[in-house]
Amino acid sequence: MNAGSESRSVAIxxxxxxGKHHAKWWHVEGAQVRAILGxxxxxxxxxxxxxxxxxxxxxxxxxxxxxxxxxxxxxxxxVCTPTEMHYVHARTALRAGCSVLCEKPFVYDAxxxxxxMMGQAKELIGLARRQRVRFGVCTxxxxxxxxCLAICPERFRHLESYRGYxxxxxxxxxPDPCQTWVDLAPHMLGAIQAICPDGQVDWPSLELGFADxxxxxxxxxxxxxxNAVACDIHTDHRDTEPRNVRQLTFNGYPFDIGGxxxxxxxxxxxxxxxxxxxxxxxxxxRLIRSFRDGKAEVPGRMxxxxxxxxxxxxxxxxGG
Amino acid sequence: xxxxxxxxxxxxARRAGIAVTGRERLARLGKRLVFVWVTTDAxxxxxxxxxxxxxxxxxxxxxxxxxxxLLGYQGTKVVGFVRSSLAQSLYRAGADFRIREDSEx
Numbered sequence: 001m002n003a004g005s006e007s008r009s010v011a012i013x014x015x016x017x018x019g020k021h022h023a024k025w026w027h028v029e030g031a032q033v034r035a036i037l038g039x040x041x042x043x044x045x046x047x048x049x050x051x052x053x054x055x056x057x058x059x060x061x062x063x064x065x066x067x068x069x070x071x072x073x074x075x076x077x078x079v080c081t082p083t084e085m086h087y088v089h090a091r092t093a094l095r096a097g098c099s100v101l102c103e104k105p106f107v108y109d110a111x112x113x114x115x116x117m118m119g120q121a122k123e124l125i126g127l128a129r130r131q132r133v134r135f136g137v138c139t140x141x142x143x144x145x146x147x148c149l150a151i152c153p154e155r156f157r158h159l160e161s162y163r164g165y166x167x168x169x170x171x172x173x174x175p176d177p178c179q180t181w182v183d184l185a186p187h188m189l190g191a192i193q194a195i196c197p198d199g200q201v202d203w204p205s206l207e208l209g210f211a212d213x214x215x216x217x218x219x220x221x222x223x224x225x226x227n228a229v230a231c232d233i234h235t236d237h238r239d240t241e242p243r244n245v246r247q248l249t250f251n252g253y254p255f256d257i258g259g260x261x262x263x264x265x266x267x268x269x270x271x272x273x274x275x276x277x278x279x280x281x282x283x284x285x286r287l288i289r290s291f292r293d294g295k296a297e298v299p300g301r302m303x304x305x306x307x308x309x310x311x312x313x314x315x316x317x318x319g320g
Numbered sequence: 321x322x323x324x325x326x327x328x329x330x331x332x333a334r335r336a337g338i339a340v341t342g343r344e345r346l347a348r349l350g351k352r353l354v355f356v357w358v359t360t361d362a363x364x365x366x367x368x369x370x371x372x373x374x375x376x377x378x379x380x381x382x383x384x385x386x387x388x389x390l391l392g393y394q395g396t397k398v399v400g401f402v403r404s405s406l407a408q409s410l411y412r413a414g415a416d417f418r419i420r421e422d423s424e425x
Contacts, residue, residue, distance in 0.1 A: 161405035165336055232404065234337075245335050252409030254332040274328035 008292070011074040011098075013037040013065065013089050015047040018103060019080030020054060022138070025285045026078065027055045028266065029292055034059045035072045037081070037089075065089060069096040076101060076134075076291070083182070084109040087120045090135075094127045099134035101291050104186040106137045106307045114311040121307050125300035136296025137186075137303040140283035141166075141248075141257075144269070145191035148248055148255040151271060151278050155253040156195065162221075163232040164188025167245040170213060170237040181215035181314055184235035189309050191248055192231055193302060198224050201309060210317045213237040217313045323381060325413035329406065330390040338407050340400040341393055350374055353400040354407040357414065359384045362397040367419065370398065381417035 010026045012019050015036045023033050036051070036059060038044035044061035051057035062068035069077075069092070077093035079086055079102040087107045090100045107120045128135035141164075149156050166184045173179070192199070199221040209216035214236045221229040246257040256272040259282065267285075271278045280286075287297045298306070333339040340349055346356070355377045358367055361384055370378055387396045401407035 163336075163405055167337075230405070242335055245337070247332070247336055249332075249336065249404075249406050252405035252412075254329070254336065254406055256332060256335060274325075274332065 008032055009034045009072070009074045010076045010078055011035040011037065011059075011068055011072055011093075012078045012080060013093075014079070014081035014085075015051065016043065017080065019078070020047070020050055021284065022078050022080055022101075022103075022288065023051055023057070024054050025282070025288045026292075027057070028285065029289045031076070031292055032059075033057060034074055035062055035068050036060075037062050037065055037068055039063065065092050069093065069098070074098055078138075079103060083107070084111075087124065090124050091127065094124065094131055094133060094135070097131055097133060099291070100124075100128065100136075101288070101296075102135075102137050102303075104137055104139045104190075104306075105182055105310060106186075106303045108182055114315050117311060118304070118308060121304055125304065128300065134291065134294065134296050135300050135303075136287075136291055137298045137306070138284065138287060139186050139190035139298050139303075139306060140287050141187035141246075142190040142194040142298050142302075143283040143287050144246075144257055144271075145194045145248060147269070147271065147278075147280055147283070148250070149195060151255070152253065152273065152275070155250055158227070159195065159229050159251060160227070161230045161232075161249075161251055162192045162195070163234065163247070163249040164191050165234045165245055165247040165249070167236045167238060167243065169243045170239050173213070173237060175212045177210035177213065177215040178314055178317060180213050180235050180237055181210070181217075181317070182310070185215065185217070185233055185310050185313070186306055188233045188235065188248075190298060190302075190306050192221065192229070192233075193306060193309075195250070196221055196223060196229060197302070199229065201312075202228065203312070206313070206316060208313070208317050215317070322413050322416050326381065326410060327386070327390060329410050329413055333401060333406060333410060334391045334393075336404065336406050338402040338404045339391055339393075340402060341396050341398065343398070346398065346400045347373065349400060349402060350376075352403050354403050355379050355401055355411045355414070355418075357381070357387075357399045357401070358419075359387060359397045366397065371419070374400075377411070377415075378419045379411065379414040379417050380419050381414055 077098040202220040205220040207218045216234045
C-alpha cells in the first residue's frame with residue numbers, strides 16, 4: 001500500500017457532500033473506488049445509490065473505518081468527512097499504511113485551540129513521512145491559480161496585488177463569518193501561496209472585515225526579494241446574484257473561474273479574462289490525478305502553512 | 321486603446337462586487353471609491369453635482385447603454401468603483417477621460 005504510480009484502489013470517507021464528486025473523479029481517472037464510509041447504514045445505502053447514478057460504482061459501504069481498512073486495504077483514502085473528523089480519520093488511514101488525500105480545511109475543530117490543531121496537523125504529516133505514504137490536502141484553487149499563471153504569465157511579473165474573491169450560496173446557513181472563513185479561505189489563501197510560495201504574511205498589516213456571512217482579510221505579503229504583495233482575501237455566502245463567484249485578481253487583472261458540463265457530462269473549467277476564455281479540466285480532477293500519479297499538489301508543508309494562516313486570522317478575528 | 325481596455329475590464333467589476341450604484345450608497349462609500357464613472361449622456365447638472373460631492377476622480381466616457389451592456393445595470397449613468405486593484409486597473413484604462421476639476425463639464 002505504499003505510495004507510487006501503481007496506486008489505484010481508493011476508499012472515500014464521507015460521500016454526502018463533496019465526497020461524491022471526488023468519487024466520480026477517481027473513477028474517471030481510472031482508480032477503483034472500492035469502498036465508502038458513512039455514518040449510518042441508511043446514509044451508506046443512500047450514498048451507494050447516489051454513486052451508482054453517477055458512475056458504475058461497485059464498491060462496498062461501511063460504517064466502521066477499521067472494518068473498511070481491514071477488509072479493503074485501499075491504496076488511497078480520501079477524507080471528505082465533516083472537518084472535525086479529518087484528524088481521526090486521516091490518522092487511522094495513515095496508520096494502516098494508506099496514502100491520504102484530505103479535503104480542506106486540513107484539520108479543524110472549533111472545540112480545539114489553534115495550537116492543538118497545528119499539533120494534530122504536524123502529527124499527521126510526521127506519521128505520513130514515517131509510513132512512507134503520500135499525504136495531501138484538497139485545496140484545488142492552488143491548481144486553478146497555477147492555471148491562471150500559465151494562461152497569462154506576463155500578468156504575474158512584479159506581482160504587487162492579489163485579490164481572492166470567493167462567494168457561494170448560504171444554503172440555509174446562519175450568518176457566521178468565522179465559519180465562512182474556515183469553509184472558503186483555505187482556497188483563496190492556497191492560491192496566493194501557490195504563486196508566492198516564499199511569501200510571509202506581515203501580520204501587523206492585517207485588517208479584518210468579519211460581519212454577517214462575509215469574512216475578509218487584507219494584509220501585506222512580504223517576499224524575500226524585498227517587495228510586498230497587497231493581498232485581499234474576500235469570502236462570502238449570499239443568496240442574491242451573483243451567488244457563485246470565483247475570482248482571482250493578480251495585479252488588477254481578473255480571472256473569473258466558472259465551468260460547464262461537457263458532452264460526456266464531465267465538469268470542465270472555463271477561466272474568463274478580459275482577453276478571452278480558456279477551457280481546461282476541472283482543478284479538482286487534476287489534483288486527484290496528480291495524487292494518483294504520486295504527486296500531492298498541496299503537500300504537508302504547504303498544507304501546514306495554509307492552516308497556520310487560516311487559524312491565525314481566525315484567532316485575531318475572534319479577539320484571541 | 322484605453323476605452324477598449326476599460327470595456328474589457330468593466331464586466332468583471334460587478335462580479336467582483338466593486339461596482340456601486342445609487343446616489344445614497346455612493347455617498348456612503350465616498351471615501352472608499354477609487355473613481356466615479358459618469359456616462360456621456362448624463363446631464364451637465366449631474367456632473368457638476370458629482371464634482372461637488374466626490375473627492376475622487378470622475379471619469380466621463382461611454383453611455384448608459386454601455387453601462388447596461390458591460391455591467392447589466394439598466395438606466396444607470398453613474399457608477400462608483402470601490403478601492404481594489406481591479407478598480408485601479410479600470411481607472412488607469414479610463415484616466416484619459418478624467419474630468420479635470422478646472423474644466424467645464
